[in-house]
Amino acid sequence: xxxxxxxxxxxxxxxxxxxxxxxxxxxxxxxxxxxxxxxxxxxxxxxxxxxxxxxxxxxxxxxxxxxxxxxxxxxxxxxxxxxxxxxxxxxxxxxxxxxxxxxxxxxxxxxxxxxxxxxxxxxxxxxxxxxxxxxxxxxxxxxxxxxxxxxxxxxxxxxxxxxxxxxxxxxxxxxxxxxxxxxxxxxxxxxxxxxxxxxxxxxxxxxxxxxxxxxxxxxxxxxxxxxxxxxxxxxxxxxxxxxxxxxxxxxxxxxxxxxxxxxxxxxxxxxxx
Amino acid sequence: xxxxxxxxxxxxxxxxxxxxxxxxxxxxxxxxxxxxxxxxxxxxxxxxxxxxxxxxxxxxxxxxxxxxxxxxxxxxxxxxxxxxxxxxxxxxxxxxxxxxxxxxxxxxxxxxxxxxxxxxxxxxxxxxxxxxxxxxxxxxxxxxxxxxxxxxxxxxxxxxxxxxxxxxxxxxxxxxxxxxxxxxxxxxxxxxxxxxxxxxxxxxxxxxxxxxxxxxxxxxxxxxxxxxxxxxxxxxxxxxxxxxxxxxxxxxxxxxxxxxxxxxxxxxxxxxxxxxxxxxxxxxxxxxxxxxxxxxxxxxxxxxxxxxxxxxxxxxxxxxxxxxxxxxxxxxxxxxxxxxxxxxxxxxxxxxxxxxxxxxxxxxxxxxxxxxxxxxxxxxxxxxxxxxxxxxxxxxxxxxxxxxxxxxxxxxxxxxxxxxxxxxxxxxxxxxxxxxxxxxxxxxxxxxxxxxxxxxxxxxxxxxxxxxxxxxxxxxxxxxxxxxxxxxxxxxxxxxxxxxxxxxxxxxxxxxxxxxxxxxxxxxxxxxxxxxxxxxxxxxxxx
Amino acid sequence: xxxxxxxxxxxxxxxxxxxxxxxxxxxxxxxxxxxxxxxxxxxxxxxxxxxxxxxxxxxxxxxxxxxxxxxxxxxxxxxxxxxxxxxxxxxxxxxxxxxxxxxxxxxxxxxxxxxxxxxxxxxxxxxxxxxxxxxxxxxxxxxxxxxxxxxxxxxxxxxxxxxxxxxxxxxxx
Numbered sequence: 011x012x013x014x015x016x017x018x019x020x021x022x023x024x025x026x027x028x029x030x031x032x033x034x035x036x037x038x039x040x041x042x043x044x045x046x047x048x049x050x051x052x053x054x055x056x057x058x059x060x061x062x063x064x065x066x067x068x069x070x071x072x073x074x075x076x077x078x079x080x081x082x083x084x085x086x087x088x089x090x091x092x093x094x095x096x097x098x099x100x101x102x103x104x105x106x107x108x109x110x111x112x113x114x115x116x117x118x119x120x121x122x123x124x125x126x127x128x129x130x131x132x133x134x135x136x137x138x139x140x141x142x143x144x145x146x147x148x149x150x151x152x153x154x155x156x157x158x159x160x161x162x163x164x165x166x167x168x169x170x171x172x173x174x175x176x177x178x179x180x181x182x183x184x185x186x187x188x189x190x191x192x193x194x195x196x197x198x199x200x201x202x203x204x205x206x207x208x209x210x211x212x213x214x215x216x217x218x219x220x221x222x223x224x225x226x227x228x229x230x231x232x233x234x235x236x237x238x239x240x241x242x243x244x245x246x247x248x249x250x251x252x253x254x255x256x257x258x259x260x261x262x263x264x265x266x267x268x269x270x271x272x273x274x275x276x277x278x279x280x281x282x283x
Numbered sequence: 284x285x286x287x288x289x290x291x292x293x294x295x296x297x298x299x300x301x302x303x304x305x306x307x308x309x310x311x312x313x314x315x316x317x318x319x320x321x322x323x324x325x326x327x328x329x330x331x332x333x334x335x336x337x338x339x340x341x342x343x344x345x346x347x348x349x350x351x352x353x354x355x356x357x358x359x360x361x362x363x364x365x366x367x368x369x370x371x372x373x374x375x376x377x378x379x380x381x382x383x384x385x386x387x388x389x390x391x392x393x394x395x396x397x398x399x400x401x402x403x404x405x406x407x408x409x410x411x412x413x414x415x416x417x418x419x420x421x422x423x424x425x426x427x428x429x430x431x432x433x434x435x436x437x438x439x440x441x442x443x444x445x446x447x448x449x450x451x452x453x454x455x456x457x458x459x460x461x462x463x464x465x466x467x468x469x470x471x472x473x474x475x476x477x478x479x480x481x482x483x484x485x486x487x488x489x490x491x492x493x494x495x496x497x498x499x500x501x502x503x504x505x506x507x508x509x510x511x512x513x514x515x516x517x518x519x520x521x522x523x524x525x526x527x528x529x530x531x532x533x534x535x536x537x538x539x540x541x542x543x544x545x546x547x548x549x550x551x552x553x554x555x556x557x558x559x560x561x562x563x564x565x566x567x568x569x570x571x572x573x574x575x576x577x578x579x580x581x582x583x584x585x586x587x588x589x590x591x592x593x594x595x596x597x598x599x600x601x602x603x604x605x606x607x608x609x610x611x612x613x614x615x616x617x618x619x620x621x622x623x624x625x626x627x628x629x630x631x632x633x634x635x636x637x638x639x640x641x642x643x644x645x646x647x648x649x650x651x652x653x654x655x656x657x658x659x660x661x662x663x664x665x666x667x668x669x670x671x672x673x674x675x676x677x678x679x680x681x682x683x684x685x686x687x688x689x690x691x692x693x694x695x696x697x698x699x700x701x702x703x704x705x706x707x708x709x710x711x712x713x714x715x716x717x718x719x720x721x722x723x724x725x726x727x728x729x730x731x732x733x734x735x736x737x738x739x740x741x742x743x744x745x746x747x748x749x750x751x752x753x754x755x756x757x758x759x760x761x762x763x764x765x766x767x768x769x770x771x772x773x774x775x776x777x778x779x780x781x782x783x784x785x786x787x788x789x790x791x792x793x794x795x796x797x798x799x800x801x802x803x804x805x806x807x808x809x810x811x812x813x814x815x816x817x818x819x820x821x822x823x824x825x826x
Numbered sequence: 827x828x829x830x831x832x833x834x835x836x837x838x839x840x841x842x843x844x845x846x847x848x849x850x851x852x853x854x855x856x857x858x859x860x861x862x863x864x865x866x867x868x869x870x871x872x873x874x875x876x877x878x879x880x881x882x883x884x885x886x887x888x889x890x891x892x893x894x895x896x897x898x899x900x901x902x903x904x905x906x907x908x909x910x911x912x913x914x915x916x917x918x919x920x921x922x923x924x925x926x927x928x929x930x931x932x933x934x935x936x937x938x939x940x941x942x943x944x945x946x947x948x949x950x951x952x953x954x955x956x957x958x959x960x961x962x963x964x965x966x967x968x969x970x971x972x973x974x975x976x977x978x979x980x981x982x983x984x985x986x987x988x989x990x991x992x993x994x995x996x997x998x999x
Contacts, residue, residue: 019299027529029511036613037506039537040654130703132627134715138724156715160705164299166920173963174923175652181477188476188575194334194419194643196388198478199567201869201958206480209951209964218718220711224704225694232704239652243474244665248679251669256732260673261666263473300917307925308913308932310860310900317859400850401843482864482872482926482960533862533872533926534960566865 013229014055015096016082033120041131041233044163045224050123052228057119062099065117068110069094069102129224129232133157135245141253146272148250150180150213157237158220161230165219172238173215179242181207183250185265254278303531312531315486315503316563323488324353326552326562327403328545329393329410330572331385334421334643335432336414338381338392346395346409351402353556355410356394356548358382366551368437369517372541373617375446375608376437377646379544385414386434386606387645389571394548396560419643420444423580423603426640434606434641444641446608451622451699452597452634460595460632464586468674472666474659476578476603476644478570479651483533485573486563489549493557499526502546505535513542518550537650538574540611574611574647578603579621579659583667591677593686595632596625598663602639602648609646612655619655622699626664627708628686633698678725680716684709829889833858834902844890849873851889852899860900860929864958871957874930875899881934881956900929903936911974912936921970923961930957935971944975 012019025031035047059079066084067074070092077084085093094102103109103117138152157172185205188198198204223230243264250266251259258278262270306312343355358380361367368376381392393410397403418432425431426444435441461467488501498520504510507527515522532539545562552560564573580601586594602618604610612619618637625633649655668686672679687708688695695703716722829846830839833856840855852858852875863885864872873885876898903910912935915921922928931954938945938953945953950971951964959967 020302027507028526029507029528030526032508034508037504037509037540038535039505039540039611040613041652127702127704130706132706132708132711134708134712136715136719136721136724138719152719154715154719156711156718158706158711166299167301170920170923170962170966173965174961175963177960177963178652182475186475186477188478188570190334190421190644192421194388194421196571196644198476199389199571200867201480201566201865202867204478204480204570206958206960208955208958209968210955212964214947214968215963215965216718218714220707220714222705222707226704236652236654236657240654240658240661243658244662244669247662247666248669251673252679255673261470261472261670264475301920303925304917304922307922307928308900308909308916309904310858310929312860312925314859314862314926316853316863319857399854401845480960481924482870482958483862483924484864532924533864534924536960566867566870 011051011055013081014052015059016080017096033122041235041237043233043235044159044231045129045227045233046123046125048163048231049125049228050121053123054119054121056228057121058117061103061113061117061119062096064110064113065099065103066094069099126226129160129227131157131159131232131234131237132222133237133241135241137242137245137249139246139249139253141250141271143257143272143275146268146270146275148184148266148268148271150184150211150246152216153180153213153242153246154216154218155238155241156218156220157234158222158232159234159237160221160223160227160232162219162221163229163231168219168234169217171235172217175236175238175240176215176242177207177212178239179246180212181205182243183246183264183266184211185267187265307531312533314483314531314533315488315501316483316561318488318501318530318561320488320490320559320561323559323561324396324398324552324556325400325403326394326396326545326549326560327400327407328391328548328562328564328568329395329407329412330568331381331388331390331392331412331414333385333414333416334388335417335419335434336385337417338384339413339415340411341393341413342411343393345411346393346406349397349402349406349409351398352395352406353398353558354396354552355406356380356396356551356555357392361551364551366517366547369542369544369547370513371607371609371646372612373608373610377544377607377609378437379547383437384417387572387643389568389645390606391544391548391572394545394552394562396552396556400563421642421644423578423601423640423642426603426642427638434643446602446604446639446641447617448636448638449617450634450636453632453698454597454634454636456632457595457597457634461584461586461597464594465589466587466671466674467584468667468670469582469584470667470670471580471582472663474577474579474581474662476575477651478573478575479534479536479538480570481532481534481536481538484564484566484569485539485543485545486561487546487549488559488561489546489553490559491550491553491557493554495524496520497524497526498550498553499528500546500550501528501530503532503535503539504529505532505537505539510542510546514550517547536652537576537611538569540650541574541609541647543573572645574609574650575605575645576647576649576651576653577659578605578648579656581659581663583663583670585667585671587671587675589675591671591675591682591685593628593630593668593671593682595630595634596628596664596667597632597634598624598636600635600637600659602637603642603644604639604648605644605646606641607646608639608641608648610649611647612649614655619649619653619657621656621660623657623697623701624660624664625697625699625701626661626668627683627688627706628664628668629688629692629695630698635699680712680721684712687712827890829893831889831892831897832895833897834899835896842889844888846889848875848884848887848889848892848897852884852897855889858899858901862926862929864926869958870927871930871934871954872927874933874957876933876937879937879940881930881937883956898933900932903932910936911978912939912971915970915973915977916967919966919969919973921962921967927957927959927961931959931967935974938971939975939978943978945971947972 083093083095100117136154140149259274347355358367395406490499507529511527549560549562583598672682690707827844862872864870868883868886875884
């Protein structure tokens, strides 16, 4: 919105999470915030800008086509000092004094956005693991993640989302499982059994990016919130199997706990004897 | 060298810090359990200790007599109000408070409302339930056995534990392609049941105003509007009289999408007592009863030419849904977006068949950033590609590069009907390999193996569909297989399979010669820095 | 049972059950909801407070046990309107997303820097290894603590004046 309308971010208040104050939305999940509500914000901002242009034209007594847009203001072509800012236009819009014929007051717009397609972020990951065969313990030495979520709105946020998802992958690959015994007793009912990675069990993430915009999203952006959680478990497991392949191990299921790895090594090498 | 976020400029305004941080770093967040309303009471849930049992009797009199208890609610109380069961997001029903049977360990059986949270918990121990224990169905592979106990006998006409069969792709084309392929590899793999486990557990504060008939409901929810609609349907309160507020949420990851029985109980508790009622679950409740993720038991098959052109991928899946079909996903497919399992590869054919079954476990399935089963789909295809690489004796990065969908093929329609909007997969993979120094890593691995050590490295690709959309039509477009080129096996000194080829087992010593990182302590003491920490917790080492 | 605790330099007296946990005393009795509660086995660390300067999990500490000791919560990090460098660091380096683990992380970081003003990233990771974060993947938390280590000299609240002003406004609204 800041980009489309030239209003500084600190002057924008995003209200969310209250059904009394916000129009209907299906919620936050499935990495849909940028593809769906981000798109809606962009489109709505453009509607506001279009109306602002018409109002500015009335204020400046020119045709809308005679105006140029520079982030935050319209000015008459060839006369840069002549402009009106979005703030001026908003004020005028509510005064209803100089509006074009037939135009209602106020400077607002609403969009109900139904995306024409999903967006398809993608990435390529490389993981390096070291396994201690005497204990079966796996150490993730390095993790390289290159993600492409199209146009990148705020790199700091994107990096944060990726980091969090990569940690999920380490968790699922190495330690997370809700298991049951034969009586149906849940064996993952506390953080003593359901293990989540701590800071010493994850590496310093190495992240990078490429940009392939989405053709159907108003600003070319794609989602990214789940990308790393999707991509990280298989690459870690592939690395573990790659490491254990020298023992003839061809597959091991998640989580590759130390005892499971140890047993896989010994089962595979026992076949040799 | 990776690009740091400071070096990038987001659209327009540079690296933008967050507006909500000043509150959080001061401890001024407004999470669910921070909410205090005048006269607020506290709820607690009594849960089933067993996985499968008939409820013979329930006696709440002692709990109701506790001086700090304001209400005790059971399934029998909810039944006449049509609130004992509620719809799930997957067209099934879920029990709010058990009426006839309990169907998973941790299932909600009764709800106590008391003056404070400690008294509410105390009162749970004063409720006496008699169970007639039944055999549980735990292994999904036995859920469809003819003699398997029927879990959902609450559903009319239900005689087994089968939920759905669903398939996508072209089975006949796959049969043909697989039959003619040079190389076919099969692998069973499990994506185990895991849990999003956000650090903030789930909870609600329900405030029903008896004068205005307005319900204000604070919830840890990722979908307040959807909840409002569901409550209107379930509780019969007009939608405009329901206000759902999602305050600060301490992590959701898909685990806070659905409506949990505790929320409904809090609403009923408020209606019954005329006061606000807060219910917050503890961590055990969160792990045992709220939406789990995954639990897909998959068999993958991949067909290729001997030069490494991937022709087809097919898979059959057994999906363990727990005792109710409660997958929190808005797609019209029972297996969500699983049929995106063709991944980033240009295939001639693909097919999947997914069978969903009930077991005596908590409901869920779609959570933990799965993007509606995309995690399962991508795991399947990426493992299978590596399995194929091992079979062919080919470097897995090279195998991928050879089979990626090319940039000029976009928009690309997959064998299961997805239209990928845009992508340049080879460039991204190349970049990852360069950043990682892939060839150096393989060299290091080869040297270590020659010297008696092991090290593992893996490169992979992923393409993920995102956002929420209606389903797409299938397209049956055929492509001619790309002309094969290149050779499998080691090149440029990358001796990936030097000792690991399927037939050349690499008779390295399994013991002794390997120098790995030093073994860690057996039990990791879960502590923060500080010598005199009296609260040192422990957790079991992964088994 | 009569319990008198010193929290963030202020004495508080309450009559509570002997079994009341420190975390509930802080949250429910004193309204200091910055200290959180995320598990029942002392593994998650969202309940971490400082007792006599050492990080302690308040979910497995009885309020009564802290009589005679100094308790410091996240609310006590800011002094006279000046943020602690760890607080500023977490904002600068995106060391938080949902914010639920953050108070505990901030206090452990504070204790670490008090004992070791120039910790390595390994030392930082070790120091926070008793606490979980499900959002950040830890790298930005480590950067945040390093930021605080590097900007800690010169008192509390180091950071652009504009941020401080904005922060004051946010708190007041």
